[in-house]
Amino acid sequence: MLPERLQSICELEDDVTVLEEGVDKPTVVVPCEHVASLMAALKHDASFAFLLLLDHTVTDRVDDGHFELVYQLYSPVHNHHLMVMTTIPRDEPVIQTLSHIWAVAEFQEREIYDMFGVVYRNHPDLRRLFLEDDWVGFPLRKDYEDDFMLERPK
Amino acid sequence: MGIATDHLPGVVEQLPGGSVLVTSFDSVINWARANSLWPLAFGTSCCAIEMLMATGGPRHDLARFGAEVARPSPRQADLLILAGTIVKRMAPRLRLLYEQMAEPRYVIATGACTISGGPFIYNSYSTVRGADEVIPVDVYVPGCPPRPESFFHGLLTLQKLIKTESIRQPGVRHKPVLSELPDGIKVEDIQKEIVALLEGEATVDVNKAAQAKPWPKGT
Numbered sequence: 001m002l003p004e005r006l007q008s009i010c011e012l013e014d015d016v017t018v019l020e021e022g023v024d025k026p027t028v029v030v031p032c033e034h035v036a037s038l039m040a041a042l043k044h045d046a047s048f049a050f051l052l053l054l055d056h057t058v059t060d061r062v063d064d065g066h067f068e069l070v071y072q073l074y075s076p077v078h079n080h081h082l083m084v085m086t087t088i089p090r091d092e093p094v095i096q097t098l099s100h101i102w103a104v105a106e107f108q109e110r111e112i113y114d115m116f117g118v119v120y121r122n123h124p125d126l127r128r129l130f131l132e133d134d135w136v137g138f139p140l141r142k143d144y145e146d147d148f149m150l151e152r153p154k
Numbered sequence: 155m156g157i158a159t160d161h162l163p164g165v166v167e168q169l170p171g172g173s174v175l176v177t178s179f180d181s182v183i184n185w186a187r188a189n190s191l192w193p194l195a196f197g198t199s200c201c202a203i204e205m206l207m208a209t210g211g212p213r214h215d216l217a218r219f220g221a222e223v224a225r226p227s228p229r230q231a232d233l234l235i236l237a238g239t240i241v242k243r244m245a246p247r248l249r250l251l252y253e254q255m256a257e258p259r260y261v262i263a264t265g266a267c268t269i270s271g272g273p274f275i276y277n278s279y280s281t282v283r284g285a286d287e288v289i290p291v292d293v294y295v296p297g298c299p300p301r302p303e304s305f306f307h308g309l310l311t312l313q314k315l316i317k318t319e320s321i322r323q324p325g326v327r328h329k330p331v332l333s334e335l336p337d338g339i340k341v342e343d344i345q346k347e348i349v350a351l352l353e354g355e356a357t358v359d360v361n362k363a364a365q366a367k368p369w370p371k372g373t
Contacts, residue, residue, distance in 0.1 A: 144279065150275060
């Protein structure tokens with residue numbers, strides 16, 4: 001359900017599929033190795049002009065064994081939104097950084113690294129953002145445990 | 155002697171060095187301290203808006219109790235009002251704020267999160283389970299968030315608590331367990347009434363109640 005002026009996204013990169021069900025805004029799914037090149041094209045192509053990366057979030061699909069990365073894009077030029085999704089394996093969570101395309105991604109990716117432990121390749125300053133530097137583990141992973149946490153009684 | 159011993163009731167005590175001290179100064183000092191609490195607002199979440207800022211506004215008016223001089227600096231404050239969740243990262247900073255305050259210093263913890271961790275007590279990697287794990291707390295005001303009236307009750311309880319202090323034992327307070335009851339009412343009466351309410355019929359027959367009390371004529 002891409003609007004007309006976003007129809008040509010699939011020609012930008014290989015293996016771009018449009019998600020039709022369960023979404024409330026235009027959504028495409030790409031393999032993780034194509035994310036950086038697709039994003040650069042989406043920003044610099046004048047017909048898309050996605051100048052803003054509004055948000056970058058992660059879902060921990062622990063049962064399926066992967067992380068689902070979500071990028072929310074917005075174009076103030078054309079006033080259109082796009083959601084880009086990709087998956088990376090949980091046991092090797094590495095993906096290319098987008099901080100050279102949108103500067104704001106530097107902090108969004110630091111937050112995700114802090115909470116989920118996704119490693120962004122070529123990130124200029126990949127440190128923890130909210131937690132102490134000596135924190136062990138990534139607390140928003142579904143299988144995170146430490147001695148401080150209390151289990152909810154059944 | 156002079157006015158100090160003739161007219162002020164009190165015990166004259168010998169102090170080292172030969173001077174004397176009138177212990178009814180206690181009541182004067184406590185009166186002054188209790189009625190001019192300068193609060194430092196440590197508002198970290200919703201309690202700060204719903205309770206703390208509301209009490210500072212003109213509708214509820216914290217100024218009635220002499221505690222309206224909100225200080226953004228711990229060095230000028232003597233009452234620390236905790237309003238909101240405290241997380242591990244923030245706990246050392248809270249401790250630092252408390253230690254910067256000049257004595258005598260008092261702490262009111264308001265709201266479920268501040269008292270115990272509240273809804274974040276389970277499966278949380280960061281929430282401190284109660285402010286008293288970090289600093290000593292004098293008065294707890296429960297609620298989520300507490301009504302401004304509950305906060306005032308907590309403030310008045312703290313004032314009562316301050317009035318039990320003595321300059322001979324700084325920092326030692328006798329904590330009141332129950333607010334003072336009005337004349338002629340005992341705790342047993344209240345307990346009896348509550349038991350009767352609980353044991354009585356829990357559901358009300360609306361029809362019966364309506365017929366027992368008919369509409370007044372002319373309506």
